[in-house]
Structure formats: C-alpha cells, structure tokens
Amino acid sequence: MSPREQKVEIEGRTLRVSHLDKVMYPSTGTTKGEVIDYYRRVAEVMVPQAERRPATRKRWVDGVGTAKKPGKVFFRKDLEDSAPDWVPRADIDHHEGTSTYPLIDEPAVLIWLAQLAALEIHTPQWRFDADGEPVNPDRLVLDLDPGEGAGLGECAQVALWCRELLEEMGLDSFPVTSGSKGIHLYAPLDGSATADEVAKVAHRLARALEEEHPDHVVSDMKKALRRGKVLVDWSQNNGHKTTVCPYSLRGRERPTVSAPRTWEEIEDSGLEQLELEDVLARIEDGTDPISPLGFAQNGRARTASGAGKGTKNSKKEGKTGKKGKKDEKGATGATSGASSADTVSDRLSTYRSKRDAERTPEPVPVASAGDPADAAQEALDSDAPMFVIQEHHASSLHWDFRLEHEGVLVSWAVPKGPPLEEDVNRLAVQTEDHPLEYGTFEGTIPKDEYGGGEVLLWDSGTVEIEKWREGKEVIAVCHGREDGGLGGVPRRFALIHTGGMGRGAKSAAAKKKASSDWLLHLMKDQPDEDAAAPEGSTSAGGTDAASGAGSGTAPGDSAPGDAAPGDAAPDLGEPIRPMLATLGSRGDIDEDEWAFEMKWDGVRVIATLVPGELRLTSRGGKDMTPTFPELTELLEAIAPDTLQAGRVVLDGEVVALDAQDRPSFSRLQQRLGLTRERDVERARERTEVHLMVFDLLEAGGRSLLRTPYRERRDALFETVDASEHVSLPHADHGDVGHAIALSQDLQLEGVMAKKESGVYQPGRRARTWIKIKNSRHQEVVVVGWREGHGARAGGIGSLLLAVAGEDGALHYAGRVGTGFSDRDLEAVADRLRSRTRKTPPVDDVPAADARDAQWVRADLVGEVKYAERTEDDRLRQPVWRGWRPDKSADEVRWET
Template identity: 45%
Template sequence: MAMSSAQTVTIDGRLLRLTHPDKVLYPATGTTKAEVIDYLVQVAPVMLPHLSGRPVTRKRWVNGVGTSDAPGDVFFEKNLPDSAPSWIRRVTVQHRSHRNVYPVFASVADLAWAGQVAALELHVPQWRVDDLGESLRPDRLVLDLDPGPGAGLAEAVEVAHAARELLADVGLEAVPVTSGSKGLHLYCSVDGSRDAEYLSSFAKQLAVALEEAHPDLVVSSMAKAKRGGKVLVDWSQNNGNKTTICPYSLRGREHPTVAVPRSWDELDGDLRQLEYGEVLERLRDSGDPMAGLAPQTPDRLDTYRSMRDASATPEPVPSERPRPHESDELRFVIQEHAARRRHWDFRLERDGVLVSWALPKGVPDDPSRNHLAVPTEDHPLEYASFHGDIPKGQYGAGHVDIWDSGTYTASKWRDDEVIATLHGSDNGGLGGVARTFALIRTGENWLIHLMKDQCSDPPADIGFVRPMLATLADARDVREGRWAFEMKWDGVRAVIAVDEERARIFSRAGRDVTASYPEVAEAARESIAPGTVIDGEIVALDAQAIPSFGLLQRRMGVEKAREVQALIDEVPVTYLAFDLLVGDGRSLQDSTYDERRRALRDLDLGAEILVTPEAFTGSLEDAIAASRRSKLEGVVAKRRDSRYVAGERSPAWLKIKHQHAQSVVVGGWRPGAPKGFGSLLVGIPGPDGLRYIGRVGTGFSDRQRAELSAILRRGRRVTPPFVDVPADVATDAIWTSPSVVGEVVYAGWTGSGILRHAVWRGIRKDLGPDDVHIESKE
C-alpha cells in the first residue's frame, strides 16, 4: 500500500481518507504511517477475532513514537471522536462515575482508520458487548507476567511454565503471548458464567499461589520496591475496568514490536519480542496459535436463513457469509409488505447486511409524530431489489413492493440511535426529496422520527461552515491528552465569511444576521482577506468590561437600519475570534486546533472590534480561577490535536460552566400582572414532542416582560404544546406556539425531571426550538 500523497481509498467497501502517509511513526526504523496501515490491513484476518465485540481504547502517537533520547508525545483515547467515520460501531459503556462512547472494531477498514490516526496500540477488556451494546461477562482470563528490574524474558518464561501447570490443574489451557514490551501474557478461555470481580479475585489467588511456590522468582504485589529481580504476576488485568494490549497490536516502543501469540515450544528457544515484519512472515507460514481462544464471529444471516426455506420462497437466501458491498455508497430500501398485517420494512445497509426494522404504521411524514419501529432479523444485501409474492405457509407470506430505494448517509450510528439521510428515487415514496430519519431505542422498543430541516444552507460562494459544538463536562473529564483552555464568553456564536465583495455574519443555525451587526461586518471586510471563514462570538461589554448577555439582547434580532444605528453607540459589540475554518479559500477543518490557532494569529486582526483572545496556557485549575475573577461563564477545554467537526457536538471540546444553564422552549404562561405574566411554562423537545420541565417566574426586567408578553400573545393557542403538562399547572395556564427559545440558570433537577429554582437569563434569538437539548441532569 505505497502512497506518496493524501488520498481517499476504498478499503473493504469503505471510503477512507488517508493523510500524511509518508510520516515516520517509528524513527529508529523509518517505519511510516503507510507501512503501519499496510500491516494492519494484512494482519486483520487474525487480529479482528480478538477485537470482536470488545470496546477499544486507543493509545495514540500522532507525531510518532520518538526515540529513547526523545520519546514521542502519547495519549490514551477512550471516546470515539465525532470525526471518526460513521460506519465504525459505537457502544456506550457506563462506568462507576462516568460513561464513555467506545468504538468496536469489526472490519479491515476500522483497523486502517486506527492506523490513519496513529492509534498504534489497541487495548481491550476481557469482556465483550452484545448486539445491543450491553456488557457481557468475561470470556477470557489473562495473567500479565511483567519482569521487574534485574529480570527479563527468560524469567517470565520460567513463571509462564509454572502458571501453565497451575492453570491446567483447574482445567484451563493457557496460550502465551510475547507482549511486544518486556514480558509475556497468558490467556485462557472461560465460559462466561462468572463476573469480572470473581475472575479478578481468582487470578489474584493464582498469583499468590505462584508467589508462595516460587518466592525468589514471583511477586504478586504491585509495590515496585518488591519487584527487583522478580516477575510480577499482574492479575489486575481481569478487573472489569482494565484493558490489555490486543494480540497482534503494534506497540509504541522505539521499534515496531507486536504482541504476538506463540506456541509453548517457542518459549524454550531463543525467545525475543518480534517486529511487525516478522509477524507477517510467521502468518504466511502458520496460523494463529491463539485462534482457539477467539470467539467465532456469528454469521449475521443465520437467523434469516433459519426462518426461510430456499426451495419454497422466491426471496434471496444466500449460503455464504455476508461481506461488505464493494461500493462507495450505502444502500437503503423501504418495502411495503402486505402480510397478515400490512407494514413497511425499513432497511439500511451495514457491514454486509441490511439492518432492518418493521414499521407497523408506515414511514412518518410529520416531524411531530413518531412511529413505532420493531427491529427484525438482518437481511441479505440482495433483498434490496426483492419484490414479489412470498407463498402462503412461508414466513412473511404476502406481497412485497419496493416503496422506495436508493442510497443513504449516516451522521450517527450507535446501539441506541441511528440518524440517516435517505436519497430515494424520483418516483419513490419519499418523493425524490432527501429525508433524514432518526431511529431511537426507548427501552425495549424503537421509534422512527422524521427530522426537521434545521435551516437552508447559505450560498456556497460565501463558504458558511456550521459551527462545531462543545460537550458539557466538568474538570474530571479533562484528563488524558493535551488541552488548550479558552474563556467561555457570555455572548452569541457567530461565523464571519468574507468573499471578494462583502463580509457576512451568520448565526449558529445559519441565519444571516449581518444587518444586526453592520459595524462588525464592515471591520471584517476591511481587515480580513477574501476567502476567509472565522468562528467566534459576539459580546457586549458592560461598564466593567465584562460580557453581558442581558445587554447583548438589545442588539439581537434588531435589523432595521435606523434602529441598529441608534444602538451601535449605545450598545457597542465586540467580535471575539477563536477559530479559523477557511483561509485563502482553503479549508482548515482537517488541521489540528494548534495549527488553526497559529493561522488565526497570523491574520493579525487589527480592528478594535475584532479581537483574537489568547488561549490560556496554564492549568485547567488556573484557567477556571481566571474565569471566575473575570466574572465569565466558565472555560472551554479544547484538544490540541483535534480537527474541526462542523455541526457536531464533540468530546474534543468540553465546556465547564460555573453554574448550570439550560436553553428552554416557552410553551405558555400563567397570569400575573394585568398586561403581563406571572411565570413562563417551559419545556425541552423530545422524541414524542415538547416535554414540560417547569416554571420560570424571576429574572425578568421590565423591558423583557413587555417584549415577551407581546410575542407570546401573538402566538396564543387553545391547546397545550406540551405532551405531559401536569394538571395543576394546566388549570389556569394560557398556551402559546412553542417558537420562543430562552435561557435559564437553575439549581438542579428534581427526581421527576423538573428544574429547581430556575431564573430567566434572556431570549436566545440565535437558537430555534430544534437546537434545544438537555445540557445536564446534574
């Protein structure tokens, strides 16, 4: 796989963009990224079974491993970034104090992507997840034989033989693996009847027994002081929260060594750690010594075949195991099925099969009404073109028509949620219009939801980029990796796009708001070169030079030139630029945060109202303290190696607030003053509609009360927009169309999902109802 420049390639039916293929990841041997990817592609047939169904933690060296004199930068990565391809399976794992969204690698393309992002080491637990993402009990036990100072591989082999005999006494057969580092791993297959706590305790007993039998050779304690000249039998790898290097994974050592399964006969020879080229040579001559321990990947069409008689039905019943379709496009089909009960079958291509749901009430055509979606067995890809009659007496007997078919793209594919945009045929049931559907698991059931269009895209010549969004977090989430810290400004997000003729300002949702801030647009046109797109925030500073959201609201939504000019002197605004998305007409979204920030500083924004605040260079604690001293909202932590993922909420950007804030949709009010209201009734959109989350009765200025009262009365309606408003609240409530978005601060949530002590902060004219989601339930 020799590559001299960045290119998009097809690997195992998947499109993957490979960049910097000539980057040297192992300087001592000159091994490049292209060679790492080539190794992963070749080793995939034996490596994937050991990864099958296991959440993968990656250890990445994006700038290479370095040398013994200058080790390379490295970080662990648990969460799968939003920038990862949508076809990689994601599973959410709830740990004791947090949850992570891990990848599960199942294809050659998955491994190639790992090589592309320099994830050299792949670590997995001893347990797997099922098809629904639920954690299973461990199916293997591992002992890590780690030589301490003064001991080496020879001593580890001696301990391995002793451990093998001890394991055999309890009916367990061990397979040795040279770890690619210093020592050995011993793996045993277990039947999955015991949990991780039991296996960890059992492994500890084995370690202690080995130490008692060989006190001069073995230590079972993690204390470093006890390890001199001995081999640590590390039993803790069986803890449910621990991971071990996957067999056939590269190691981030000075040389490209590999964790390699070995035969017991090899251990008594001239044993050493092997490099990747030697591993490939071994595999050409022999198989995987650990193959018997790898769980067999189930054939995803077994259930389908078991329900059909190939000699009696015209449906396709392939005998071969499914393989990904060799195409750059993924297919969908929706079939109308006149069986015992008429329904529609909704099928999306994934991993060589059509993942399928039955829709008893058909495909939803109204975003406010969700339909039930019942998961069914995977179907073969050939079913995408099937139509005709299934004979009476056969499973699913009845007539099948193709309601619509075509291709689709997935923006999300998790075990509990799938979001796919379907591009059907001109005369199909979708009307030849691209439609985006969300399939959402709610308990044991699934729902299918027709997504609303967020907004129409601005003209392409302007180059608008939908902003990347941050994930709400706390300081505990900012651990691994290299981070930059920026202040969280109390303003509104704005993207400035400059072309040859003008500068335009867009809101987060893509609405042109140039008319509201003409002085910012004029400064941008005069000081920024054409072909530039900048991401930032518009703020209004109070008398103490502190951003004031309340003050800024006076400028938001005002577009009449006379009114705007009157406000420019009264409420001046400043644009704080914090990211450069396009420079000289070239997209920088695939560049790292550090690279984009350097390019932004090089613009040298000189206008008084266009400012580039410096990122905070100290610790997170120092950044938070500085934010508090400046009376700001909080801090945004950004991974310094992260790319810009347009329109996505990413764990690479984490916002840490000093107080809880929540965007809400106003659905009604309770009477108060003769011409006003006593409190607002607010909610958050969900799969079933607008969910009521409480009342807000404080925090309003007289100006805000008057403005809100006029807007709400214009949208007055008879029926409540909420799906679950309590009876005592509805008694004297007055309802309004749910179009106004506001922001509140609050003390917390009740057990029934109601905001406690909510205080109004202001209208969010930059957001629409569909932009509102739960920020936090803490």
C-alpha cells in the first residue's frame, strides 16, 4: 500500500483513505484528514438525520480554493462505480432513466464519501421504507435566505416569526444555521401528506409571513424583490428537491457547517454561523438540538433489511457512532502525522512544556493534531487574522503583544506597553508562540505557576499583516475595539529584530536573550482613522470574545481622543457594559484588601453624560432614560469643566424607597417598563426613584477602567455631588462582619465586597467583586401559568418557572403563587396573554403541574425569593418579587 494511504476500520468496515495531508480549505489549512476525522466524530448525530434518504453529493477533489480562485466542484447523484458492495443504496426513476443513490445508514458511508472529497451531503425531506420504496415526507423545511442588505440577524427574526406560525399549526420547529448565509427551519411531520401537499402548505406559510411582514419577508424567488429582505424559500419541499443535510460541511471558503441550533441561540443577538471545531465541541458536550428529527427517534424502528434492489445492509440496530470511536483503527490517526495542524502542534511544544493544564486556567491544547479548542474559533469567525494585547500583572507589569501567524499567536512581552506616539521605541522580548484560543483568555494565573498573576484583555480585534520577514521584521495594522487600549482607531506598528546587537554577549544565555530582543514602534505613516477593518472582521466596537475590556491608555501615553477644555462636546458614544459580581460568602474575603458596599435592591444602570445630555442604559443595553426623568439631576451634579473635557460614565443602581427609606423592589416595579411621558409622570407621583452611584468609569473623556477600585471611588466623590435623587453610598474598608451586620440591621439585600486593587472589567463576571446575600434570590424564566381557585378563580393562580442548567438549556424549577397582589396578577395576565403557545418550552414539567397549564414563550424574566433549592433543582417556598425587564432570558442561570 502507498505510504500516503492508510487502512481504517469503522464498525467492521475496512476502508482505504489517502492524501490525508491535502488541504481542502486553504483559508484555514483544514486538511482532508481533518475532514475525515470530522465526519467520523459527527456520525453519531448526522447519520440519524441522513439515514434512508437518497444522498446527493458535492465534491471538491482539489479543495474549495480561495475567493479569487475557487476550486472546481462536481455534483454527483449516481453512486460511484467504485463503491464498495456494502454501501446501502436505492433506486429512483427519473425521466432520463433510473439512478442509484447511496444511503448514509452507517458511519462508514460518511467516511467513504469524505475520502472522495464529498464535503457537502444533500438529502430530500422524505425517506425510503424498508422495501426501498419512497414514502411521504417526514419533515417540512423552510430555507431563510437573506437578500442583499440583510443578514443572519434578519433571518433569525424571520425564523422566530416562522416558529409562531408553525406552533399555531401544532408543529414544533428546529432551526439550523445553514453554514452559508441563512437559516433552515425544520418541522417534523407524521407522514400522512404527500410532497406536493407539504409544498403547498409551505408556500401558503411563506405567503402569510410576507403579508404580515412585507418590509422584511419575501416569498418570490426574483432577486429584484429580495433586497433588504429575507426570502422564505418553500420550494425545497418539492419531492425532487434536496437541502444540505444537518451537520454537513459546506464547500465555502472556511469549513462552516449546517449546524442545528437551540432557539435560545437564535434569539441571541450575537448569532453567527458555526465551523467544524465549534460543532465538534458541541457534540462532545452532548448538544444535539435536532435529535428528535433523527430516524431512531421519530417513532419508526430501524431495520436491518436491504434498502433497495440488490442491496446488502448489515447495519445493526441502535444509535450509531459511539462504538465507532473505539473500533476504528485509523480514522483518528488519519490526521496524525499527515495534518497541517501538526505544524501548529510543534510550534506550541515550548508553550505546553511551561504549563500544567491541571494547575493553570490558561488554555493548554493537547498535542494531537486536528483538535484545537473551540474557544479560539469564537474569536476567529472572520476571515481576517486576529491580534490581542493583554495587560499582564506578573512579577513585573508588562503587556503581551500577540499577532496571529501560521496558526498560532506569535508573542512579544512589552514592558512599557505598546507606544501610542510616533518616534517612541519600546523593547519587545519575543516569547514562546501561544495557541489561538489564548486570544480570548482573561484570568488569574496562580502565583507559583509560570507567568503567575492577573491577565486582562487590554485590546483585541483583527490585524492586517503588511510584511512578515521571519525573525527580522513585521509590519502590521491592528484594528482594535472602540473602548480598547489602542483608542478605537487603526494603528500601524513595526517590529524590528535587533539582530546583531547581542553578538558581543559572552554567555550562551545572554546570546539567547539578545536573539529575542525586538523594538516595537508606531510608524509615522498611519492609516486613516476611518479606514475599514479587514473584510469580515469584528474590529473596533464589535462584539467579539474580548469585547468590553479596554483600559484606554498604556502607562506614559495620553489617551487618543482625550478632549481638551473648550473642545466641542463629544457625543454619547457606545455605552460601557457593567461589570458583574460573583456570588460568594465571608470565606471568600481577605479583609485587608477589600471594601464593602451595601447591596441595593434595584435595577442596574450605566449613566453616560455629555454637556446637556444624559443616557441611562440597563445591564442588557436597553435605553431607560425616558423611564427615570428625575435622574437628569445628574447633569447638575457634575462639575461643568469635567463635562466639557469629555464624557462622564457612572455605574449605579436605581432604587425606589419604602416608608422606612429602604429599597423596595416591589415599589420599583411600578416604574419599570414605562416609556410614555404621561404614564411615567403618573407613576412618578406615586413612586420616586433614586440613583445610588457607586463607581466612576470615565471622567472628562479619560478612561478609569484600569484604575484600581479605591482610586476610582476617590475620583467619584471628587467628580459627583449628591442631590435630591442622586446618592453616593459609603463604602466600608476592611470589616466584612460589620458590613454584613449593618446590612441585616437595615434589612438590605446584602453586601458587595470589592477588591480595592481590582480594575473594572466591562461585561465580565469577576471574583474581584463578591456579592454576599442576606436572603436567597433567584432570577427565573416564566414558561407558563395555572388557573387559580377560590378568590383567584378565573385568573392566574401561579406561574410556572424555569432556570437554565449547566447544559445551557432551560429546566423546570417549580411554580410560584405567593407575593402577588390582585393588581399584580391582572398585570401578569395582560403580559402573558400575547405570548401563548401550545407546547411547553421545557420538557421536564411534572404531570401534576402540567395537567391544566397554559404555556407561554420563554422570554420573560422575573425574580423570586425562596427558602431552599432541592436536589432536583426545584425552588421551595418561592415568593414572587417582580419582573426583571433589565434582564434577558438567556442570561438566567442558577445563583450558586
């Protein structure tokens, strides 16, 4: 056998695989061996979707190529003449004759097709029966395809509208991001309707969506009608049409996948297409949202009989894939020694040798090829390479400057930070290459480990490599975040190796050190500040894996964009996302290093101010300014010269006080969600609010995000004056017991402990902020309600609740029927009336609670107080506290 061939055994089938090092996706270096390994590992969830369906294939024998030079693709229907006799097959009669199709009824067929470079697998919505005869469709599909000017976000919105219509028809629905531009939406059928009948229903559904949302949806294929809209393509329900199979790779520039998703993901504003490694990670975690549509789960038993004329099918009963992981001898090895990922593995050997994965939170990928961590891919969903700069509080403070090159992050340590002025040279010491997933790392490395200390994301984004002379010179343009340390503008840096500067060194160690020395400087020829980032990137201001955590300046540099007194006032800009606390206890606190604030029972807001203008945003980014007009007092509470110098950003909590001047969350409910001026003024007459300001994030345009907490607090009292509706609460230093006792005496929610040396980490849940609660509160998602009895007859008696578990999926958490006033129950009924659905959003509701339940969409968040959380994650004695309009359902997790 040729040295470039291997024999592999898949569930008793022996196959030959070859040319494993051939690159199939040049943009990522993904090899044929990695493609084969993907289909091997995905078989357990993909085979049930493809089983007994005729499979058409798109083959890229020489790879997909590049955007400028695409690879040649071959569309194949008929089974290859070289097919092994064990491949299941079935015949279809066409006008031009009879075609024999392969059936992907076992993992070995997937591997065989991957060996033929069949990257894409397409199947119809119907299957063959045990006798090889076509049967009626067992699913309906809608292809949501964005026209020019529309994107995946628009497709997601249309998918949600589709789900509502399908639910009204009594059909469940399962979304799949297509791996291309849009979303496929599947609904299971009972097989009683023909393909023509299903197509007509799908067409009517598409037309109904178009009529209801004419500015967003189109059902006609004409391109001229599709600009800025989403086409709901119903035609793939035709019995002669096919759709790319769930879990199939796509022949795009990057190895994207037709990936089944949860509805919570579709509702996420950060929804993106998934790639090969993302999907493998989900499968390893047991995530298979479309499993109810699989052959083994749809109520029809598997069969070992032949699938067509002359067919021999020895597939055994049961779920595929898991046995194959142990039985195959060569498919995992197919990438070993042959994949381009081996090069990356070798470049990371030094990095691995310095770290123990059991002792450091840093990503330490295994040495085997073809298995990079999925965290890297989140940061690399664009075609452009990435850069990251991390502020590293190790034994000596320095900044780590990292550029993606040849599958790794090439890294330099810069003791004084990246220069933000021209003609300034900074020493940059080259260190070991880091894995790509390090681009998302932020955390604390234990002090006794290599590089021990806190690592913070200073800036990150995409990079254009203009020149790379290995070991000599690098020129790169970094496009960072709007709130990042580079100031939100593109920066062109040059790295120059010092070359012979170390030739006079006497010792080998000194020579080695000199060989690592580079100079980093900001070039005189800088790109235009409005220059676009590389195509497909999420650069300045984007929401990528490191968003929200920039310090704004390096030591010794002025912040670009700092406004001088007398300059025109800047606009409000993007809001800073609030830092989040971790639930803890007294045992988490070292009193000498911590300060203690009271925990205010209200709604978190970020206040952004410029002269004459105020914006209040919630934790989820919602504009709450119209809801709290009395807080415009803030504009008078800040010194005018500070505002003239640049914007001011404050962090605080909006509260409503009771008769004893204690925060009352139930009173605050009367103000939440109101935006119309008349409604706000009426509610304001009954309930006024106050803003407890506890942090200063920006003052006069100068970022304080990387300023220690204690210094920020001192600056807060110098910047803001208290007023009728604005308070500056006191912070205790060094006595957690006193702080807890005081919070209990005042009957407050608890204590916020904050590390005095800690910096502000926007959007991050950090252990430098610890919340210690006096009572147990839990955010919950409302999934339904039950009718009341007695005085509540004819109305709502209790709400059914859910909380997401460790798997990210919602699970039933019990029901709450106390804590409501009659007025509350009327408002709850009004709110839930428009959200009715026929099936429960969760599948683990006990029969006793589900018996007379009315179900609603799982998109409203409330909060309860409770006595205990049981072993099966049910709330005991919950008491309703109120709605949380500042929170989204996908944020809700157990407070642990």
